[in-house]
Amino acid sequence: MKFRYRIVYIRPNGRQAAANRGRNRRRRPVDQAPGRPAPWPGTGIRVNDLGAAFATALHLVAEGDPAVLRIVGLSLRVSLAATLCAALAGLPLGALLAVTRFPGRQAIIVALNALMGLPPVVAGLLIYLALSRSGPLGGLGLLFTPAAMVIAQTLLIAPILAALSRQAMEPLWEEYAEQLRSFGAGPWRAVPTLLRDGRFALLTVLLAGFGRASAEVGAVMVVGGNIEGFTRVMTTAIALETSKGDLPLALALGGILMAIVLAVNVAAQVLRDAAARAGG
Amino acid sequence: MRAPEAALPLLAEGLGYAAGGVAILRGVTLAIEAGPPLLVIGPNGAGKSVLLRLLHGLLPPGAGRIHWAGPGPKRDAMVFQRPVMLRRTALANLEYPLALAGLPRAARRARAEAALAESGLAALAGRPARRLSGGEQQRLALARAAALAPEVLFLDEPCASLDPAATRAVEAAIAGIAARGTKIVMTTHDLAQARRLAGEVAFLHRGRLLDHAPAAAFFAGPAAPEAAAFLRGELLA
Numbered sequence A: 001m002k003f004r005y006r007i008v009y010i011r012p013n014g015r016q017a018a019a020n021r022g023r024n025r026r027r028r029p030v031d032q033a034p035g036r037p038a039p040w041p042g043t044g045i046r047v048n049d050l051g052a053a054f055a056t057a058l059h060l061v062a063e064g065d066p067a068v069l070r071i072v073g074l075s076l077r078v079s080l081a082a083t084l085c086a087a088l089a090g091l092p093l094g095a096l097l098a099v100t101r102f103p104g105r106q107a108i109i110v111a112l113n114a115l116m117g118l119p120p121v122v123a124g125l126l127i128y129l130a131l132s133r134s135g136p137l138g139g140l141g142l143l144f145t146p147a148a149m150v151i152a153q154t155l156l157i158a159p160i161l162a163a164l165s166r167q168a169m170e171p172l173w174e175e176y177a178e179q180l181r182s183f184g185a186g187p188w189r190a191v192p193t194l195l196r197d198g199r200f201a202l203l204t205v206l207l208a209g210f211g212r213a214s215a216e217v218g219a220v221m222v223v224g225g226n227i228e229g230f231t232r233v234m235t236t237a238i239a240l241e242t243s244k245g246d247l248p249l250a251l252a253l254g255g256i257l258m259a260i261v262l263a264v265n266v267a268a269q270v271l272r273d274a275a276a277r278a279g280g
Numbered sequence B: 001m002r003a004p005e006a007a008l009p010l011l012a013e014g015l016g017y018a019a020g021g022v023a024i025l026r027g028v029t030l031a032i033e034a035g036p037p038l039l040v041i042g043p044n045g046a047g048k049s050v051l052l053r054l055l056h057g058l059l060p061p062g063a064g065r066i067h068w069a070g071p072g073p074k075r076d077a078m079v080f081q082r083p084v085m086l087r088r089t090a091l092a093n094l095e096y097p098l099a100l101a102g103l104p105r106a107a108r109r110a111r112a113e114a115a116l117a118e119s120g121l122a123a124l125a126g127r128p129a130r131r132l133s134g135g136e137q138q139r140l141a142l143a144r145a146a147a148l149a150p151e152v153l154f155l156d157e158p159c160a161s162l163d164p165a166a167t168r169a170v171e172a173a174i175a176g177i178a179a180r181g182t183k184i185v186m187t188t189h190d191l192a193q194a195r196r197l198a199g200e201v202a203f204l205h206r207g208r209l210l211d212h213a214p215a216a217a218f219f220a221g222p223a224a225p226e227a228a229a230f231l232r233g234e235l236l237a
Helices: A002-031 A047-063 A066-099 A105-115 A120-131 A146-182 A187-197 A199-215 A218-224 A234-244 A247-277 B048-056 B090-100 B105-118 B134-146 B164-179 B191-197 B215-220 B225-231
Strands: B010-019 B022-032 B038-041 B063-068 B076-079 B152-156 B183-188 B200-205 B208-214
Touching: A047 A247, A066 A105, A066 A146, A066 A187, A066 A199, A066 A234, A066 A247, A105 A146, A120 A146, A120 A218, A146 A187, A146 A199, A146 A218, A187 A199, A199 A234, A199 A247, A218 A234, A234 A247, B010 B048, B022 B048, B022 B063, B038 B048, B038 B191, B048 B076, B048 B152, B048 B183, B076 B134, B090 B105, B090 B134, B105 B134, B134 B152, B134 B164, B164 B183, B164 B191, B183 B191, B191 B215, B200 B215, B200 B225, B208 B215, B208 B225
Parallel strands: B022 B208, B038 B183, B038 B200, B076 B152, B152 B183
Antiparallel strands: B010 B022, B010 B063, B200 B208
16 A cells, blocks of 8 residues: 555656656657758767757856756755765764774774775665655655755765775874874774864865765665756756757756866865875 | 872883784883983883883783882873874974863963973974974974873983984973973983983893993993993994
């Protein structure tokens, strides 16, 4: 019974997709007008279409198309929130793993390293199961909301932040360990000290986590449902628009996404350089 | 600043320590009392650094025991051969252990600034500590330890990687700390430095304590033949 109810719940989204398909079908005859170049083998895309698509994409970005802005804004909000949540758990855990030695520590490190490669759709599936009507957290009604997307991305990148911050904190701890113990600082006191003094290294860790969150499509697709104007983010929009053949919007979003990823990496490099100059 | 009760004397009884099956210290019995600096000397690999780490509590003894015989709480600090500078300003480096010791913010700022001024480093207060020169870093590490007003200060080869000018500045700082009543326990492999600083000398060789005497008596005629050979500048196997 519960399962049937869930299908009713997502029907509006299904209808939306059907409507999109309809709009697409109306456009197709124009593409297939006689005298146009043959489609790219195996794609149905024509070279002229690609040129026009790029031009339209630039136009969409330049004029600040509201649909594009909404999608980009939601993407940034979801991925930033997920990075923040994952950092609150992942960074202290990583630092604690760097400063403590206990039985099972190695197993936790191996598990974290393995989880760094967790496929986003699997993270999405786990959160989907937890948040679905019949799942343990179904009563919260979070499935197919931005909150669910934040939770899924948090699950996805928290192990990455923990594993990377452990790697970043370990050489620092090697240097500090004896002096901090001489000062009488135990592991619980050493963790905030390492997080503070390793802040430049940790910022690059955060940027890596944010890059991973903003670029993944599987988790947000599964738990967000790609509902237009509500849970549609850049990656899910690109996947949908590409499959629909609406290349301008896909290209515009793809360009913005790449620009964001590039900006994140430039920022990481600048921070590393600044840290090196500061004697970091 | 100074607790009324002393934790000294510090007694080491039958101390032993081994790492990887290799004995580093064997049967070291030593009493450290308040007074002039104790210089722990001996050839490389004699176990000087390990002895200091055991006494400071950084390493657990493999055998024997360490006992602070006085009624007061243990107040000891240590400065390492390579100073460990936190990635903060010089002043923040001084404030950090004071914060750990539970001093309120205003008090630790005042104490840290006073310690910087005392060691002639006041001009460097706002500089990132890791950008200072080796000598400045070691003096900062000494000031940081001294700001804790320890009863005993362990120094592990504090001048080993410094040039003569920096060594002179660090030795002056050490003498100043000793003059203010802190017991210095310091290792060095530099005999001339030991002659300059020592009030008493402990001679370690191959993990054993072969001599412990007032500096004048030790340099006039050490009890152990190995110590005599070491003083003559012979290479000890």
